[in-house]
Amino acid sequence: MKSRYEAAKNVFVDSVDIEDYIDLDSSVAAYKQLEYSLDKPLKMILIFGKPGTGKSILLNRIQEKLKHQKEIHYFDTPAVNEKEFFHKLFKVLTQKDLPSNSEVNFSALVEFCQNLRGKREIIILLDEAQMYGPEMMEKIRLISDSRAVKFVVSLHKTDDEDVIAKEHFQSRIWEVIELKNATKEDQTAYIHKKLLKKNLFEIANSIKAKDMKLIHRFTNGNYRECNKLLFTIFEICEYYDKNEPSKINYTHIHHKIIEMSALKLGYINV
């Protein structure tokens, strides 16, 4: 027999799926800000925040929303090397594949971009930009100077990445959007909305305000950690439901299960 918790568990599988996007006060604000910034004549926009604050899903969402209105491209994983990156960029800009056994001439590419100015406006969404080296970032900057290509750069917020941001973008980035961890209220809404989206009303109701407080304490409002914790909670619930139903309360998620999940994920330890 299929446990009711199995579906709930699958809701929190951590993935960047635009279908799973949840409108929250903070995420709506960030989305609006990004949308507004894209309309401005900016060369570069920096999105930064700790891992799991929703940067990737924000980029995905903006691409999904604007793909029919603007020429917008999403580079999800950073290119292994410079050559690969310029291959991708060449394809986006020229809408042609690079002939085999040939390489992109950077100077020619910059010139090509300069010629596009006023004719086309291309938006490149660069996720995980902290993976690009300083040299690569310098070249990206030069391309953005053409004003035909606009880069939205997403970075993890760490000390090192702040240095990159300062060194390479400080004078060129005109808009900075910082994504933060969710507040308790936002996280509560996030969990409830995710469950309700899959019609899991009873399970959504079984997570009370006190449980939400505990979940927020363990995850610090981080969406990725929240997904991981909720996944583990429902995994344990599923086990009990199938094997030891006496240990589970269907109207209320016991704190014991939340704490066990936190122990499993290393948020707390003995």
Add this chain to the structure above:
Amino acid sequence: MYDIRPLEEEWKRYRKKKMRPWYLGSIVFVALLFLILFFSSNTKMSFNAISDYFNSLKSSVSSKEVKSENAQHTKSNIVVNGPLMRIEVDKQVLDESESVESEGIENTPANILVDIPILDGKQDERSNGLGKERKKIHLDIIKTTNLTAYKDVENRFKLSRDVDDSLFLARSYYKKGNYKKSEYWALQTNKVDPNIEESMLIFVKSKMKLGRKNEAKNILTAYLKKSNSHEAKKLLYSIENGKF
């Protein structure tokens, strides 16, 4: 999920660790509470009085209660008001020589203040209805009349319903001029034992002091209908003539 058992064990250990400060806190709290209670009860004692009390054990003797099978018996009634360290002895002596041989003997302190009768020369009807000679001795060990001590007696009365306690409170409050309280405690005494005339008289006198003359007169008149108390008559006379 195959690691549920180790996870449960780990959670139990975590729970114990998490609860440890609470357990320790509770223990500390209980210990503190105990110490506070211990010291607060000790502060009510006068250590000098205690040492005096023990020194005088050998020399002082007082009768507590004597119940003799003889028709002519000696009855002693000792009331020890613990927190006040106050001993009251209602002694009715028919034969002084017999009282010395009485069964219940209790040692009393040496530094007692003897003879502070409340109702000097009055008959104590509750102790003996035969109208025999009566002598009341009021013994104070130390002069502790603080509020907490009275409270302790009040609390003790609630548990024991001992008229000696309530009557003591009625007398004390009347003496102190707290007529509302003396009225209340006289009433409490009367509720437990309606035959104690003293409580009735304190009740009436308190009412008079509180300015409820008519009430006092009515109560006294009603009382006189069923008893022929000399004291009550005297009191009624003084009330009617404005001599009270």
